[in-house]
Amino acid sequence: MTPAARLAAAIDLLAALEAQCFAASAAPRRRPADAVATEFFRARRYIGGGDRREIGERVWGVVRQRLRLDWWLARVGARPSPRLLAAAGLLLLEGLALPEVLRAFPGGQYAAEPLNPPEERLLRALAAAHAEAGGSGLLHPAMPETVRLNLPDWVLPGLRARFGDRLEEEAAAMEQPAPLDLRANLLKTTREAAAAALAAEGFETLPTRWSPWGLRLPARRPVTATTAFTEGLIEVQDEGSQLIALLADARPGLRVADLCAGAGGKTLALAASMRNKGRITACDVSAVRLEGAVRRLRRAGVDNAERHLFAAGDRWAKRRAGQFDRVLVDAPCTGTGTWRRNPDARLRTGSADLRELVAKQHEILDSAGELVRPGGKLVYATCSLLPEEDEEQVNAFLGRRPDFALLPLAEAWRAAGGEGAPPAEGDHLLTSPARHGTDGFFAAVLQRKA
The missing domain is CATH 3.40.50.150 (Vaccinia Virus protein VP39)
Structure with a gap:
């Protein structure tokens, strides 16, 4: 897929997530985003593995920072449509310059349509507001605490009671991607033997600190395609x-x-x-x-x-x-x-x-x-x-x-x-x-x- 086609697919997936996960009309049957994404890609089997990863990373980046992106868009009077969220993500999360973002919407077959005049005007206002604030990162001094911490307001009292002075540290950790933990199935193997089997397939792991059964990969990888998984030697479990x-x-x-x-x-x-x-x-x-x-x-x-x-x-x-x-x-x-x-x-x-x-x-x-x-x-x-x-x-x-x-x-x-x-x-x-x-x-x- 071309970069423009991947962006168009990301916008389509963001639209599906909005309709089925986040919109008020989706209640009370809101679906988990991973289920929506699985269904989305299953219906588009022509999207290869590498393209799927890039599209997923872009979309999950927007979802992970949605509270802050919504705040920035509201600051310039914009409502968070899938197209504006994708454009704001390119600008604020991926660090593209405004002309590059505009070129990412070229129109034509398989590509996202060019930003219309109101969209372009809002994006230019967003770029100016971001530059005025220093042009680095997502945070802004005017952000309320919940947005700054990337937490919805209803959880703040409970998490503050839990963590006290460590709340900011924990909130920051909660917005980072998680590692991939595995559990060795002791009915069929040992932790050491499972690690060796994974290493033979190119998956280097480390033993977990507390669980006597656990192995950790530093990042998510397709372990379900390994022989170790299909033969039941390991299970995915935090x-x-x-x-x-x-x-x-x-x-x-x-x-x-x-x-x-x-x-x-x-x-x-x-x-x-x-x-x-x-x-x-x-x-x-x-x-x-x-x-x-x-x-x-x-x-x-x-x-x-x-x-x-x-x-x-x-x-x-x-x-x-x-x-x-x-x-x-x-x-x-x-x-x-x-x-x-x-x-x-x-x-x-x-x-x-x-x-x-x-x-x-x-x-x-x-x-x-x-x-x-x-x-x-x-x-x-x-x-x-x-x-x-x-x-x-x-x-x-x-x-x-x-x-x-x-x-x-x-x-x-x-x-x-x-x-x-x-x-x-x-x-x-x-x-x-x-x-x-x-x-x-x-x-x-x-x-x-x-």
């Missing part, structure tokens, strides 16, 4: 997520419930730590996600897992009350801890979502508590960094259920085979992009009194 599965302390022979299993990432890790002995029940409300889990479980060689699809009026939980040694709740949440990996989420999630999710977490925790046998453990986890989804939920649950107690994290970590000191905040596991180089995860281990 180190923070691996630590949640580690804390569950799922040993061979136990009965384990993964209540919010999704596509089965933590179910796979639990099965490996159990050496395929015992029984895991992977539960979810989505048949599509559970079907995806089946394919992953088969590739990984897991044969001690069963599925359960939750439905209205379901009595599964009541019939199995007090039967599980371990119950893992990776609760649905705002996902603030994964915003460097899913930058679109900061644009399509709001305070109403937070209120709805907090209520749902409360309900799920109560149901999960009923499943745990006396002496068993309940692990509550989120990929959120907001206290109201994390320790506030745990404290409220313990207030309702005096038959449960918070297990000190150091004790839970040692029992699960963790080495050294865990990444923690008090007796809770807490990881964050700036401090630990992982996604942001929270976990608490609760034990039911015997």
